[in-house]
Amino acid sequence: MESKQMPEPPSKGAIVKATGIALAVALVILFTAVLPAEYGIDPLKTGKALGLTQLAQASEMKSKPATVAAAAPEVPAPKVTGAYTAQPKNYKTDSEDLSLRPGEGVEIKYHMQAGAVMVYGWKADGKLRFEFHGEPDQKPNKDYYESYELDDKVGKDQSYGSFTAPKTGIHGWFWENKTNKEVMMHLNTAGFYDSAKMFSGDEKVDLEIGEGK
Amino acid sequence: MVTGYDHLAFLVGVIFFLYRLKDIVQYVSLFTLGHSITLLAGVLGGIHANPYAIDGIIGFSVVYKALDNMDGFRRFFGFQPNTKLAVLVFGLFHGFGLATKLQELTLAQNGLVANILSFNVGVEIGQVLALTAVLIALSYWRTQSGYLRHAFATNAALMSVGFILVGYQAAGYFFSV
Numbered sequence: 262m263e264s265k266q267m268p269e270p271p272s273k274g275a276i277v278k279a280t281g282i283a284l285a286v287a288l289v290i291l292f293t294a295v296l297p298a299e300y301g302i303d304p305l306k307t308g309k310a311l312g313l314t315q316l317a318q319a320s321e322m323k324s325k326p327a328t329v330a331a332a333a334p335e336v337p338a339p340k341v342t343g344a345y346t347a348q349p350k351n352y353k354t355d356s357e358d359l360s361l362r363p364g365e366g367v368e369i370k371y372h373m374q375a376g377a378v379m380v381y382g383w384k385a386d387g388k389l390r391f392e393f394h395g396e397p398d399q400k401p402n403k404d405y406y407e408s409y410e411l412d413d414k415v416g417k418d419q420s421y422g423s424f425t426a427p428k429t430g431i432h433g434w435f436w437e438n439k440t441n442k443e444v445m446m447h448l449n450t451a452g453f454y455d456s457a458k459m460f461s462g463d464e465k466v467d468l469e470i471g472e473g474k
Numbered sequence: 475m476v477t478g479y480d481h482l483a484f485l486v487g488v489i490f491f492l493y494r495l496k497d498i499v500q501y502v503s504l505f506t507l508g509h510s511i512t513l514l515a516g517v518l519g520g521i522h523a524n525p526y527a528i529d530g531i532i533g534f535s536v537v538y539k540a541l542d543n544m545d546g547f548r549r550f551f552g553f554q555p556n557t558k559l560a561v562l563v564f565g566l567f568h569g570f571g572l573a574t575k576l577q578e579l580t581l582a583q584n585g586l587v588a589n590i591l592s593f594n595v596g597v598e599i600g601q602v603l604a605l606t607a608v609l610i611a612l613s614y615w616r617t618q619s620g621y622l623r624h625a626f627a628t629n630a631a632l633m634s635v636g637f638i639l640v641g642y643q644a645a646g647y648f649f650s651v
Contacts, residue, residue: 271626276546279630283540287637295642300649364522414646439522 346376352473354451357459361389361438361446367461369468370396370433371454373426379452380423383434387444388416393424395432424452431458480532481568482604483635487539488561489609490629493616501561502605506598508565509572513594516573526647528571533639535564540633544626572597 271279297308308314359367371379393410400406407427410420416439426432438444457468485505492498515521538560541547548554572593615621 271545271549273549275626276541276544276549279544279626280541280546280633283630283634284637286634287641290634290638291641291645295638296645299642300645302645302649 346378348377348453350453352451352453353455354471354473355449355454355457355468356471357448357468359436359446359448361436361444363438363441363443365461366435366437367459368433368435369448369457369459370431371450371452372431372456372458373429373452373454375426375429377426377453378423379426379432379450379454381448381450381452382419382421383446383448384419385436385444385446386418387438387440387442388418389436389444389446390414390416390439391420391434391436393420393432393434395426395428395430397428397430399428400430433457480529480536480571480639481601482608483536483632483639484532484539484564484568485601485605486608487536487543487629487632489605489612490543490625490632498609501558502601504558504562505565505568506601508562509569510594512566512569513572513597514569516570521570521573523570523574524647525571525574526643528567528574530640530643530647531567532564532571533636533641533643535567536636536639537633538564538636540629540636543629543632 292305293307294311294313296302296304297311298313301308301314303309303314355371357369361367373379390413391410392408392413394406394408396406409424409432424432434448436446451473454470457470459466459468485502488501488505489498492501516523542555542557542560
């Protein structure tokens with residue numbers, strides 16, 4: 262190459278040695294730091310010693326605060342008083358069974374007023390990548406949305422929780438099946454929403470929702 | 475999250491021995507051309523490559539370029555692969571990586587196509603900014619007497635980064651399916 266200007270070309274031995282050292286250093290860093298921090302895989306327990314596995318747990322934790330709280334029962338839950346919101350109308354319920362072919366994505370969203378609450382649970386027989394997000398009715402542009410929870414790397418086969426709408430608008434999930442076989446999914450919600458929509462490809466369907474009993 | 479450092483590692487390798495601005499612009503343009511083609515094709519065609527596989531190849535490209543900089547190919551195989559072609563080909567792979575990342579960033583399907591172009595422009599701007607910083611650092615370093623002596627070790631370090639990226643993505647590939 263015209264501009265390569267090593268003082269003297271390195272010998273074969275030097276290149277082999279450098280490559281070997283580079284590989285060895287890479288393996289050490291991978292197993293002591295990268296794998297613990299990224300995936301919580303900690304074969305040498307160095308990740309724990311350095312506090313790196315917490316990084317991997319932190320990204321897990323963000324998405325399931327409920328399970329984390331349940332895992333530490335010895336800490337008494339904070340006593341919340343007067344924390345209810347009266348609503349003029351009864352809550353609604355919705356239950357959906359979906360099947361997603363490999364590569365297929367589907368979206369279900371509920372229209373809620375700011376401050377309205379919904380409890381939800383979904384369960385699938387395979388991992389689904391998903392994004393829990395919302396689109397306010399008043400949004401700066403057509404494509405605007407706010408993301409609440411994103412798992413676009415590994416995906417999950419279940420998720421449960423409660424949700425308080427930060428803004429008036431539609432809130433819900435986009436699920437995508439990135440596995441190579443069909444995934445069946447069941448979603449249950451109950452909350453103070455007034456309508457539900459399903460988006461699948463370019464199709465938009467109004468879902469029938471039930472009255473709370 | 476900061477992404478794209480793998481791309482930068484590769485580009486640092488590419489410009490490591492380039493002194494003339496003309497060469498740098500040429501190589502970086504080839505890289506940009508390569509990844510723009512596959513970024514647009516990937517997102518518009520909805521091609522879902524396995525992100526771990528693609529990012530693994532990107533890690534490998536860093537190893538390749540570092541070895542190239544260490545003169546490994548001439549030493550061992552007696553020939554110098556066409557460096558411009560290599561940059562273009564790896565640019566194509568990097569584009570697939572970006573396409574997959576972009577499709578995952580915007581999981582909510584609305585406005586996907588509209589976002590591609592601005593995403594690409596954003597990537598280029600970020601890349602030019604980062605490369606400018608790298609160039610300033612490299613140019614200063616080149617005036618120091620130790621530069622050529624350390625060049626070999628620096629490329630070995632770069633190679634190590636490449637191996638880490640390959641291992642990181644390989645682990646993701648095997649543990650996440």
